[in-house]
Amino acid sequence: xxxxxxxxxxxxxxxxxxxxxxxxxxxxxxxxxxxxxxxxxxxxxxxxxxxxxxxxxxxxxxxxxxxxxxxxxxxxxxxxxxxxxxxxxxxxxxxxxxxxxxxxxxxxxxxxxxxxxxxxxxxxxxxxxxxxxxxxxxxxxxxxxxxxxxxxxxxxxxxxxxxxxxxxxxxxxxxxxxxxxxxxxxxxxxxxxxxxxxxxxxxxxxxxxxxxxxxxxxxxxxxxxxxxxxxxxxxxxxxxxxxxxxxxxxxxxxxxxxxxxxxxxxxxxxx
Numbered sequence: 001x002x003x004x005x006x007x008x009x010x011x012x013x014x015x016x017x018x019x020x021x022x023x024x025x026x027x028x029x030x031x032x033x034x035x036x037x038x039x040x041x042x043x044x045x046x047x048x049x050x051x052x053x054x055x056x057x058x059x060x061x062x063x064x065x066x067x068x069x070x071x072x073x074x075x076x077x078x079x080x081x082x083x084x085x086x087x088x089x090x091x092x093x094x095x096x097x098x099x100x101x102x103x104x105x106x107x108x109x110x111x112x113x114x115x116x117x118x119x120x121x122x123x124x125x126x127x128x129x130x131x132x133x134x135x136x137x138x139x140x141x142x143x144x145x146x147x148x149x150x151x152x153x154x155x156x157x158x159x160x161x162x163x164x165x166x167x168x169x170x171x172x173x174x175x176x177x178x179x180x181x182x183x184x185x186x187x188x189x190x191x192x193x194x195x196x197x198x199x200x201x202x203x204x205x206x207x208x209x210x211x212x213x214x215x216x217x218x219x220x221x222x223x224x225x226x227x228x229x230x231x232x233x234x235x236x237x238x239x240x241x242x243x244x245x246x247x248x249x250x251x252x253x254x255x256x257x258x259x260x261x262x263x264x265x266x267x268x269x270x271x
Contacts, residue, residue, distance in 0.1 A: 112217055116144040120171050123164055124213045141224070142167055143214040148174070151183050151223030152214045154201070158229070166191035166227060183225060191227065197236060198225040 115122040121144030140163045141154040153170065155163045169192035173179035179189050185200040201210070201224040209215070214222045230236050231243035 109217060112143055112213070116147065120144055120175075121167065123160075123167060124211075125160060139210070140167075141211045141214065143211075143217050145171070146214065146218055146222050150174070150181055151200070151225045152211050153198075154211065154224055154226045156226065162194075166194055166196070168192070170227075181225075183223065187225075194229060195234070197228045197230070199228050200225055 112122050121142045123140050123142055125140050126138065139154060139156040140158070140160065142152045145152050153167060155166065158166075170179075170181060170189070173190075174181045181187070181189065181198070183198070183200075185198075187198045189196060189198065203221065203223075211222060211224055228236055233241075233243070235242045
């Protein structure tokens with residue numbers, strides 16, 4: 001009969017059987033404990049590896065952050081340097097431009113003064129004439145009549161030649177006493193053979209900017225009279241039947257700078 005584990009254990013005494021069973025149990029317990037310890041050691045090793053990687057990543061991020069901060073600081077320093085240089089250049093060119101403008105302004109003021117001493121006034125031409133008389137927005141004004149105690153004169157929509165001719169005769173006749181200029185609104189006179197009326201511009205900042213060079217030259221507000229021409233039938237721009245094609249001053253009444261004060265009552269339209 002073959003010997004089996006049961007038969008062997010059964011052949012042993014109870015005490016021996018207990019000791020063998022205990023040893024077997026202790027063996028398996030030690031193996032289980034060793035396996036658990038190995039698993040814990042592996043987990044600890046993995047945790048240590050993860051921690052090491054995390055520390056390495058943190059160090060790299062810290063180094064990258066420091067490098068970024070240094071780069072930002074360097075960029076800001078360059079930007080501040082560029083900005084300072086740009087501000088310095090801007091200030092230099094502003095001073096240069098201011099100096100050039102001042103020299104140009106002094107030269108132009110000297111030119112105005114010399115022209116007034118020679119001719120009595122200087123005529124400033126503004127805007128360009130249009131081929132369409134209705135759309136003509138050019139105007140010309142004087143600088144110099146203020147020195148005679150008179151307002152400066154403004155002519156709208158006429159050619160440079162005609163404006164110069166009229167202004168020269170107005171000044172000549174005034175100085176000779178032939179036709180003294182009466183600086184009141186609605187004064188009628190003759191300028192170089194052309195009948196005209198002098199209209200006052202209301203005293204306002206907007207209207208004085210129209211004669212900017214005169215205001216700038218005298219450094220103060222100056223009076224302004226507009227030389228208004230009638231059409232061939234003696235009607236003025238504020239008259240309802242005024243012929244704007246005959247004299248290119250149509251639309252002056254509606255100008256944004258309000259070049260004319262309210263004129264005489266309009267003619268009644270025929271019924």
